[in-house]
Amino acid sequence: MKSQIVLFLIYILISLPFVSHGEGVVHLLIQESEYELARLELYKQYYGADSLSKQTILPIIAYTYQLEGNHLKAKTLYRRAIQNSSSLSAGHVDSIKTNLCYSLIELNEYGTAYGLFSTIDNNIALPVKKRFYILTAERNYLLSEELFSTEEIISFNEFANTLKKPRTARLLSTVFPGLGQFYSSHYVDGLQALMVIGAGTLYSTVSYQAYQRKQTGFGLPVFTIGVTALFHYANILSGYRTAIYRNIRLKQDYLSRTALTTHPLNLTQYLK
Amino acid sequence: MANRFSILLAIFILCPVPVQLQTELSYIDQEQPDSFLAKANKKYQSIIGSKTIHRCPFEISCSHFLTISIKNHGTIKGTALFLDRYFYRENAFIPTHYEAVIKDNRVVYRDEIPDSLISYLYTD
Numbered sequence: 411m412k413s414q415i416v417l418f419l420i421y422i423l424i425s426l427p428f429v430s431h432g433e434g435v436v437h438l439l440i441q442e443s444e445y446e447l448a449r450l451e452l453y454k455q456y457y458g459a460d461s462l463s464k465q466t467i468l469p470i471i472a473y474t475y476q477l478e479g480n481h482l483k484a485k486t487l488y489r490r491a492i493q494n495s496s497s498l499s500a501g502h503v504d505s506i507k508t509n510l511c512y513s514l515i516e517l518n519e520y521g522t523a524y525g526l527f528s529t530i531d532n533n534i535a536l537p538v539k540k541r542f543y544i545l546t547a548e549r550n551y552l553l554s555e556e557l558f559s560t561e562e563i564i565s566f567n568e569f570a571n572t573l574k575k576p577r578t579a580r581l582l583s584t585v586f587p588g589l590g591q592f593y594s595s596h597y598v599d600g601l602q603a604l605m606v607i608g609a610g611t612l613y614s615t616v617s618y619q620a621y622q623r624k625q626t627g628f629g630l631p632v633f634t635i636g637v638t639a640l641f642h643y644a645n646i647l648s649g650y651r652t653a654i655y656r657n658i659r660l661k662q663d664y665l666s667r668t669a670l671t672t673h674p675l676n677l678t679q680y681l682k
Numbered sequence: 683m684a685n686r687f688s689i690l691l692a693i694f695i696l697c698p699v700p701v702q703l704q705t706e707l708s709y710i711d712q713e714q715p716d717s718f719l720a721k722a723n724k725k726y727q728s729i730i731g732s733k734t735i736h737r738c739p740f741e742i743s744c745s746h747f748l749t750i751s752i753k754n755h756g757t758i759k760g761t762a763l764f765l766d767r768y769f770y771r772e773n774a775f776i777p778t779h780y781e782a783v784i785k786d787n788r789v790v791y792r793d794e795i796p797d798s799l800i801s802y803l804y805t806d
Contacts, residue, residue, distance in 0.1 A: 640765065
């Protein structure tokens with residue numbers, strides 16, 4: 411009986427830190443990528459908390475969704491958190507806005523992110539802002555010297571000049587099958603397009619000559635030319651798309667080269 | 683003879699016109715009946731696709747890509763986008779051009795360009 415009482419006391423002693431400091435558990439769970447369990451703990455605190463604590467907890471719930479890669483859900487919760495942030499400090503609100511911008515960039519909602527940037531302090535959102543300017547290099551934004559050093563601006567301009575122009579690629583593919591894909595460095599794609607359309611053109615010519623010699627009806631040349639035209643149209647679309655894919659790849663390489671693969675800001679530090 | 687040739691030439695040149703018309707119509711009336719190709723694709727997905735090994739290297743499989751592109755761009759442009767993917771872009775050099783992601787314990791390559799990205803970066 412005595413040993414049982416001692417064991418019970420030891421159990422209480424061990425579990426005391428977790429009872430009194432539930433936030434510590436949340437930290438640990440997020441560090442170990444147990445986001446669902448962290449959310450469970452946070453929701454438990456959220457429904458038992460007053461309105462002031464709720465304003466702190468809601469962005470952290472959104473942060474766990476963001477770490478999981480569910481940016482759509484994170485975006486919704488961050489928006490709600492910003493709307494109800496009357497008692498939070500300016501730095502805290504800027505951190506939430508920065509994380510919202512990160513999710514917006516991941517969801518390709520660049521216009522909204524650009525609008526939000528003007529309301530955030532540069533010191534907090536610097537990595538995310540740099541990431542934004544690299545991912546939207548085609549827009550030719552003027553880089554401010556507050557954010558970028560002179561060397562960075564020169565390197566960025568050199569990188570921006572290497573990007574492909576989708577409209578040029580489309581024009582090249584229209585003039586000659588596969589040329590736009592070659593321009594976008596998708597060499598095998600261009601070669602395949604050239605082979606398919608070349609074969610189609612050859613077959614169309616043969617079928618038309620056969621029609622001229624009255625060896626076949628009118629339907630065969632119409633069919634072959636129609637199918638070749640459809641493949642040529644696909645080739646024009648391909649030229650446009652391959653240039654965009656090339657640009658996406660170039661940007662990813664540049665981000666990894668400049669060590670700018672940023673992560674969202676850690677909001678768990680605001681838990682009391 | 684010359685008249686027949688001019689008809690063939692007109693078919694070739696005017697190919698984008700029905701595409702444009704179809705796209706405009708699809709904006710007016712969203713719920714159009716499925717075309718023959720869309721129906722055939724659905725049959726393929728239910729009868730053949732669900733019972734065979736999943737071997738498409740891209741993240742959205744080819745049949746799903748066809749379904750989405752026909753829904754968004756109409757039959758002709760949707761089919762052309764599918765032809766582009768199936769005949770031109772699907773080859774052994776996919777890993778060098780597309781981002782690799784893991785889905786269902788399998789490495790696949792992400793092949794999607796969101797409309798929001800194109801409208802923000804490439805249209806004035």
